[in-house]
Amino acid sequence: MRGTVWYCRPMRGTVCLSPGDPINCINDGAIPGHVINTFCWITSTFTLPHQQGKPVGTHVVHPGVGTIGDHEKETRYHAYYQWVPFMLFFQGVLFYIPHWIWKNWEEGKIRMISEGIRGAMISSKDERKDKQTRLVQYIIDTMHLHNMYAAGYFLCEALNFVNVIGNIYFIDLFLGGAFMTYGTDVVRFSNMDQENRTDPMVAIFPRLTKCTFYKFGASGTIQHHDSLCVMAMNILNEKIYIFLWFWLIVLAVMTGMALLYSIIIVVxxxxxxxxxxxxxxxxxxxxxxxxxxxxxxx
CATH class of the missing domain: 1.10.287 (Helix Hairpins)
Incomplete structure (x- = not known):
């Protein structure tokens, strides 16, 4: 769990270091570049799910980017990129909580009662035997007095497992229900023919999106200006979340097995x-x- 905390910490800064500006939008020139960039960044951009998988260059300019037409109701807006750094920080805090609880609960008890018994601190066999004798006597004297200590240990193990599973569902909710099968979709995509495949990473983290800017014209009528936006940040986001998918699966298996082992020992x-x-x-x-x-x- 500590490794996950330290992974999420540097990611908070790394997200801001994606190649180029986080968003760059092009339009017909009626809107200044810095204005359209700021507007599309704070209001979110969108893609068209029904145009995913269509041939690029003949039917669409990019997967999910085409003419809106009668399918406007299927528009998918992407606003998550504004929250990725905060999400990673929040996940790091969630993974640190069980560690913090255990450190405060345990208070160095194991280190204290085993000090000098193992490692290079033992100077002689007699000294080792003496320390072992005192440890055995301590265990006998305090038998049945460490139930709360054991309960805290099992509680933290359970929290580790619940934390991993909760994070998986939390990310899935954050990404609009696309995280559960994200890793398997990417693996399946890598094994498909080049001509007949659609990159699932592009569907979730599009590199090119659309944005519509409305303003009043010279006659007072409302004009709308379509823009294409390059999302440079998503080239990094897709790698972050594919790593998190596999990492959380590994953690879920490991913590689940550890929890099962503890339960078996208890019962x-x-x-x-x-x-x-x-x-x-x-x-x-x-x-x-x-x-x-x-x-x-x-």
Whole structure:
């Protein structure tokens, strides 16, 4: 989870470093360039979903960019690019929360009770044995007193899993329901023939969009001016979210397996006994069984 936090942090600044200006719009010259750029940036641009997949150069100028006609109701507006840096920052905060909760809950207890037992700090076998004896005595004296500690650990593991799944649904909502299959669509696209494929990254993160500017003419009538806008930022956004798709899938699998492992250990004492017998071969089977019987997890 910490890796996700550190990934999202630099992305906040990187989004602003895309090649060229974030948006560049061209029109018939009736509107100054800086005006149309600012207007289209703050009001969002759009594409036409029904024109995705049509041949570029003969039917459309770019995937999703063509004549509006009778299909104007199918217009898809793209305003998310204004919020990408904030989204990445917010996701970084969400991934940091379980780590912060655990650090405050744990308060360095494991480091404190195991200090000097492992690593280069042990000067002799006698010293090691003495520290181990004191640790064993501490465990005996505080048996059944760390239930809240264990509960906090399991809570943070559950939060990790819920956080990953929640982020997947959150991004899917942010991208208009296109994130769930984004990674599989990109993989499928890369394996298709060059002539018969439509890039899913262009559909979600279009590099060329449309924008309509309305103003009053000399006679007082309302005029509309269509513009084509180059979205240079989206060449980076599409890479960020394809990485996030695969990364979140990996995290979901790993955290799900870790949570399942913890649940099995909690609800099945026989599994705890089996693990202890395999990891700590210096103890007798009867001694391990007795230890499991005397301890409780919750």
């Amino acid at each position: 099945l004492p026989s599994i705890r006994e089996l693990i202890l017998k395999r990891r700590f071969r210096f103890g007798t089977p009867s001694g391990v069984s007795s230890l499991v019987d005397k301890t409780q997890v919750v």
